[in-house]
Amino acid sequence: MKKHNFYAGPSILPQFTIEKTAEAIRNFADTGLSVMEVSHRSKEFVAVVDEATKLFKELLNIPDNYSVLFLGGGASTQFAMIPFNLFVKKAAYLNTGAWSKKAIKEAKMFGEVDVVGSSDDKNFSYIPKGYTIPADADYFHITTNNTIYGTEIKHDIDSPVPLVADMSSDIFSRPIDVSKYAVIYGGAQKNLAPAGVTFVIVRNDILGKVTHHLPTMMNYQTHIDKESMFNTPPVVPIYAALQTLKWLVDKGGVEEMHKTNVYKAGLLYDEIDRNTLFKATVEDSEDRSLMNICFVMTEGNEDKEKAFFEYATSKGMVGIKGHRSVGGFRASTYNALPVESVEALVATMQEFEKENR
Ligand SMILES: *Cc1c(COP(=O)(O)O)cnc(C)c1O
Numbered sequence: 001m002k003k004h005n006f007y008a009g010p011s012i013l014p015q016f017t018i019e020k021t022a023e024a025i026r027n028f029a030d031t032g033l034s035v036m037e038v039s040h041r042s043k044e045f046v047a048v049v050d051e052a053t054k055l056f057k058e059l060l061n062i063p064d065n066y067s068v069l070f071l072g073g074g075a076s077t078q079f080a081m082i083p084f085n086l087f088v089k090k091a092a093y094l095n096t097g098a099w100s101k102k103a104i105k106e107a108k109m110f111g112e113v114d115v116v117g118s119s120d121d122k123n124f125s126y127i128p129k130g131y132t133i134p135a136d137a138d139y140f141h142i143t144t145n146n147t148i149y150g151t152e153i154k155h156d157i158d159s160p161v162p163l164v165a166d167m168s169s170d171i172f173s174r175p176i177d178v179s180k181y182a183v184i185y186g187g188a189q190k191n192l193a194p195a196g197v198t199f200v201i202v203r204n205d206i207l208g209k210v211t212h213h214l215p216t217m218m219n220y221q222t223h224i225d226k227e228s229m230f231n232t233p234p235v236v237p238i239y240a241a242l243q244t245l246k247w248l249v250d251k252g253g254v255e256e257m258h259k260t261n262v263y264k265a266g267l268l269y270d271e272i273d274r275n276t277l278f279k280a281t282v283e284d285s286e287d288r289s290l291m292n293i294c295f296v297m298t299e300g301n302e303d304k305e306k307a308f309f310e311y312a313t314s315k316g317m318v319g320i321k322g323h324r325s326v327g328g329f330r331a332s333t334y335n336a337l338p339v340e341s342v343e344a345l346v347a348t349m350q351e352f353e354k355e356n357r
Contacts, residue, residue: 004341006331007319008147008292009169009190014336016250017193017243024239035239040232048235048242049228055245059253062178062201069200069220070228070238075099075168075187078198079106082141082164082183084218088210092116092137092161096153097124097146098325099166107141110212116140123326124149127287137161138209139182145170147190148323150280150294150330151287156180162206170291171199172248173335174258182206191291191334193241196234248335257335258290264333264342265290271346277301277308277353281326296328301356308352315348 005012021035028035029044038045049070056068071077079102083091087110095101095118107113114137117128124146133140139162145152147169154174157163162182169190178184183202189195202220216222222230251257269288272280272295281294297305305328312320322328331345 001316002344003316003318004344005318005337006333006341006345008323008330008332009187010195011190011319011332011334012336013193013240014244014247016247017240017336020243021236021240025236028239036236038235040229040235045235046229048239049233052238052242052245053227055242055249056199056201059172059245059248060176060178060201065205066178066201066203067220067224069202069223070233070241071198071200071223072196072234074195074198075166075185076102078166078185078200079103080109081200081218081220082139082185083107083110084212084214085207085210085220086139086162086164086183087111087212088138090114090134090137092133092140094118094128094131094140094142095120096127096143096151097149099146099148099168100141100143103141103143103166119151123281124151125282126284127151127153133159133161135160139164142166145173145289145291147292147332148330149326150282150289150292152289152291154286154290162203169332169334170289172254172257173261173291175254188237188241190332191336192244193237195237197237197241199241244336260339261290261333261335264337264339265293267339267342267346268293268331268333271349275349275353277304277356278329278349281328291332291334293331293333294322294326294328295330296322296326304356307356308349311352312345312348315344317345317348320345 024035053068090112091107092114093104117131119126140159141164143166156177164183168186185200188197272278278295279298282288320329322330
């Protein structure tokens with residue numbers, strides 16, 4: 001039976017990425033060696049990093065005064081690297097969920113943090129609005145897509161201070177205006193590559209202002225100066241990321257991705273809104289994520305949750321269990337998820353409704 005992969009992360013990757021990476025694991029760039037066993041400083045591998053950087057810049061229209069880095073440590077290490085590199089006297093954060101909270105916790109080790117808005121009061125089921133960003137903050141940090149709760153800031157916001165964004169789970173899902181951000185970062189394992197590589201897009205002139213000690217590996221400038229080769233970068237995930245970037249180019253780039261993502265999410269939200277057994281946890285369509293779609297059983301139907309999970313599993317749905325802090329279900333509809341998988345889930349929900357009326 002065909003499997004429909006709705007995992008939140010690590011998550012579905014293009015078949016192209018998987019096949020090309022498998023080939024390079026056996027024979028990389030006709031070297032007769034595996035990509036796992038060649039020097040990261042070999043000309044063949046340096047070419048991989050160079051091309052991945054180039055495609056990153058092309059796909060996201062990244063201006064020349066920005067650097068693209070491929071690091072280890074996951075997005076979670078960035079929670080500390082951001083204040084290490086940018087925190088002078090005060091930072092502002094928007095609290096939109098578990099990942100924001102973790103980022104805030106790290107920033108607090110550096111000094112005053114102004115949490116300008118929070119949706120904690122309603123289990124992070126909406127994006128806070130009408131908050132004020134203090135003009136004297138060194139930077140303002142947002143999590144654009146809240147993977148666990150299924151909310152998303154789907155447009156580039158205006159910020160009077162340098163804007164920093166965790167885009168772990170919506171990078172390359174839509175066009176973005178990079179010039180509005182000082183730093184964009186994320187773990188690759190949601191929409192780009194296997195776990196292990198972390199991307200950072202950083203505006204060069206934002207650096208060099210902090211007065212505290214900055215450990216070498218925590219300093220973005222270290223990695224900019226050595227083009228992500230200060231230490232051994234995660235070579236296999238970078239190789240895989242390059243394949244996804246090529247796939248994105250071939251598919252028409254982020255504009256085309258966005259169209260398909262809007263279509264896929266629309267199919268599923270429409271069914272959730274129509275189906276008498278299910279309801280979305282995020283009510284406001286403006287805040288609904290295009291990447292992680294969370295839904296629960298409607299009132300009076302809570303007892304059917306386990307039955308639906310088993311039914312969906314029998315139809316080939318994988319990874320639709322909601323995060324434990326939300327419950328119910330979460331279907332992640334990343335770039336690589338085909339429309340057919342969303343259609344299959346919608347059909348499964350309709351059949352289940354018929355059988356359980
Ligand atoms: C998954 C995720 C993280 C954590 O990423 P790691 O690479 O595991 O550290 C951080 N932020 C968001 C929005 C995520 O989805």
